[in-house]
Amino acid sequence: MVIVPETIKSLELLSLGDPARNHLTAIPGLVECWCELMWAALRSRSLPLSPSCSSFIQQWRLGLSNLNRTLCSVLTETTDIGDNKGLLDLQEVEKVLSDVKADNITVIPVKKHCDFADFMIVATGRSPWHVRNIAQALIYKVKQKQKGAKRMLLPSVEGQEGGKWIVIDSGTLIVHALDEKVRAYYNLERLWTAETSNKEQTQELEKAFVKVRRKNNSKKPVQSNG
Amino acid sequence: MAHPRIYCFFHPVITNLHDIFFLFSKQNRTFIQMRTKLKVVDNSGAKQIMCIQTLKGNKKGARLGNTIVASVKEAQPGGKVAKGKVVYAVVVRAAMQRGRCDGSEVKFDDNAAVLVNKQGEPIGTRVFGPVPHELRKKKHVKILSLAEHIA
Numbered sequence: 001m002v003i004v005p006e007t008i009k010s011l012e013l014l015s016l017g018d019p020a021r022n023h024l025t026a027i028p029g030l031v032e033c034w035c036e037l038m039w040a041a042l043r044s045r046s047l048p049l050s051p052s053c054s055s056f057i058q059q060w061r062l063g064l065s066n067l068n069r070t071l072c073s074v075l076t077e078t079t080d081i082g083d084n085k086g087l088l089d090l091q092e093v094e095k096v097l098s099d100v101k102a103d104n105i106t107v108i109p110v111k112k113h114c115d116f117a118d119f120m121i122v123a124t125g126r127s128p129w130h131v132r133n134i135a136q137a138l139i140y141k142v143k144q145k146q147k148g149a150k151r152m153l154l155p156s157v158e159g160q161e162g163g164k165w166i167v168i169d170s171g172t173l174i175v176h177a178l179d180e181k182v183r184a185y186y187n188l189e190r191l192w193t194a195e196t197s198n199k200e201q202t203q204e205l206e207k208a209f210v211k212v213r214r215k216n217n218s219k220k221p222v223q224s225n226g
Numbered sequence: 227m228a229h230p231r232i233y234c235f236f237h238p239v240i241t242n243l244h245d246i247f248f249l250f251s252k253q254n255r256t257f258i259q260m261r262t263k264l265k266v267v268d269n270s271g272a273k274q275i276m277c278i279q280t281l282k283g284n285k286k287g288a289r290l291g292n293t294i295v296a297s298v299k300e301a302q303p304g305g306k307v308a309k310g311k312v313v314y315a316v317v318v319r320a321a322m323q324r325g326r327c328d329g330s331e332v333k334f335d336d337n338a339a340v341l342v343n344k345q346g347e348p349i350g351t352r353v354f355g356p357v358p359h360e361l362r363k364k365k366h367v368k369i370l371s372l373a374e375h376i377a
Contacts, residue, residue: 162345
């Protein structure tokens with residue numbers, strides 16, 4: 001990766017330069033950026049979506065440059081990206097969903113415990129037609145963004161026939177459009193917001209099957225051996 | 227419950243007799259076909275299913291990420307599916323290796339599946355055990371989003 005020496009150089013520059021406070025607080029951010037970029041490269045390798053392996057790398061770099069604008073001037077210079085033609089952005093998706101009047105929009109950041117996506121957005125539709133409409137609106141938005149490009153990269157849509165659960169997979173962003181009943185049935189928020197605690201719950205179940213000695217409430221003293 | 231093992235390996239290059247012997251002594255795992263028993267790894271109530279038919283029209287059989295028609299052979303008493311019911315299922319773990327786009331291959335210790343209805347929506351609400359990335363390309367993101375661990 002070409003980026004790595006640049007970031008190390010900029011790290012040294014920052015440390016040698018001003019001892020001002022904002023520089024000092026900015027340094028760990030840059031290290032995080034670098035680590036995340038390494039992880040992004042590894043992760044994008046493991047994603048088997050064939051036409052868009054390189055566009056994922058581009059999207060990752062863009063997303064990180066939006067986070068720390070002060071520092072990442074170095075990063076954005078070194079990375080050669082076109083504009084983010086690819087797929088959807090978080091703010092755009094929220095705007096589209098509010099336009100379509102989807103209920104109960106929940107955004108779950110799943111970066112930490114999820115390899116294949118950054119954010120999961122869950123929205124409810126009032127009827128199957130409404131759910132399909134939400135999906136169509138998002139795809140229309142993507143088509144508008146990519147107008148004039150030679151090859152359009154559309155997000156994949158699952159679940160169109162039965163209008164109960166439609167998933168729109170646009171790389172780092174996954175949008176779930178559900179019926180109300182279906183949302184209560186699958187309960188995706190509980191799964192993704194409390195993922196670490198879910199694992200703890202299963203461990204407690206194992207503990208529950210371990211035999212525990214009864215409390216001795218009798219008046220007789222406990223006979224201990226030896 | 228032992229966590230199923232996942233293997234990822236590159237093909238060895240044949241350089242001498244020793245390598246050829248090593249290749250022939252490996253078990254050659256094949257497809258999931260009629261009469262194959264699969265473990266059910268969601269909380270839909272079924273425990274063991276037997277494959278009846280592979281969809282998608284592949285004559286040889288189903289692989290990782292394909293949908294099959296199966297009959298429930300063993301089920302939990304209070305579950306959503308009963309024994310003997312014919313269901314659709316998606317194969318999420320297969321003992322046969324599946325190639326990835328970077329040249330590596332994945333294979334698991336067991337054959338496992340998730341029950342699905344005809345429209346492709348999972349009947350259960352949670353998927354246990356590791357689940358490979360291949361499901362994303364096969365348009366099974368719903369199962370991926372219900373999974374607890376993604377290989």
